[in-house]
Amino acid sequence: MLDIITICDNGNNANTYVVGNDKEVIIIDPANRLSNITTAVKTRKVLGIFLTHAHYDHFVTLNEVLNKYNVNCYMHQKAFNKLTNLMDSCAFFFGVKNLKETDKNKTVFIKDNQVLELSSNLKIKVITTPGHTDCSVVYQIEDVM
Numbered sequence: 001m002l003d004i005i006t007i008c009d010n011g012n013n014a015n016t017y018v019v020g021n022d023k024e025v026i027i028i029d030p031a032n033r034l035s036n037i038t039t040a041v042k043t044r045k046v047l048g049i050f051l052t053h054a055h056y057d058h059f060v061t062l063n064e065v066l067n068k069y070n071v072n073c074y075m076h077q078k079a080f081n082k083l084t085n086l087m088d089s090c091a092f093f094f095g096v097k098n099l100k101e102t103d104k105n106k107t108v109f110i111k112d113n114q115v116l117e118l119s120s121n122l123k124i125k126v127i128t129t130p131g132h133t134d135c136s137v138v139y140q141i142e143d144v145m
Contacts, residue, residue, distance in 0.1 A: 002142050005040040007032045012094060014058045019141060024119055026050055028139065029058040030065040037065060047118040048108075051075040053136040054082035056091035056099075063100050073102065074116065076128065077109040078135035110137065 003025075007016040013031040018040040020026060025041055028050045046069040051059055054075065062083070066073060082088040084099045091099055110116070112128040125140040138145050 002144060004144065007036050007040055009033050009036050012057060013060055014055075019144075020044060020047070021121055024122060026118065026122065026124070027065060027069075028052065030061045031058050032061065034061050034064045034068060037061070038068065041069075046071050047122060048116075049073040050124070050139055051079055052138070053133045054079035054089055055133065056089045056094055056096060059083065059089075063102060066103065066106055072106050072108045074108045074110050076135035076137050079133075080104070080107060080109070082133075082135065 003020060005018040009032045014029050016030055016032045016037060017028040018025050018037065019028060024045045024047050026048050027037060027046060029052055030037060030049055048071050049062065049065055051073065062073065083102050086092040086096060086099065089099065110126045112126060114126045116124045116126065118124065127138045127140060129136045129138050
């Protein structure tokens with residue numbers, strides 16, 4: 001059965017989702033405190049980090065989470081350059097003065113209708129949804145988006 005935990009510990013940040021089963025999970029939009037994310041993950045194996053798009057409020061703790069779990073980050077190719085651009089990521093509007101670079105070696109670019117099979121128990125379908133941003137995607141896992 002699919003387990004979905006929603007974290008929102010700051011009114012300025014988007015929800016972070018920890019999605020998976022009792023053994024393994026993915027993290028969608030690492031926007032909240034690392035301590036709350038690790039509490040939700042527990043001892044489960046993290047298979048990857050996923051961004052729905054590259055607005056700052058959706059990736060506030062991305063680099064911390066990448067360092068903690070040493071996994072890949074999956075995102076639309078147009079999202080990557082926004083991660084270090086104060087205006088394109090809207091970080092400027094949150095009072096952020098600089099952004100740390102994300103390791104490109106830990107980045108996997110995803111495409112529309114791609115199905116990622118990170119384990120035998122977890123398949124993730126990518127659906128591009130440009131509109132809010134040109135790098136917006138939705139992830140379908142089982143019957144949940």
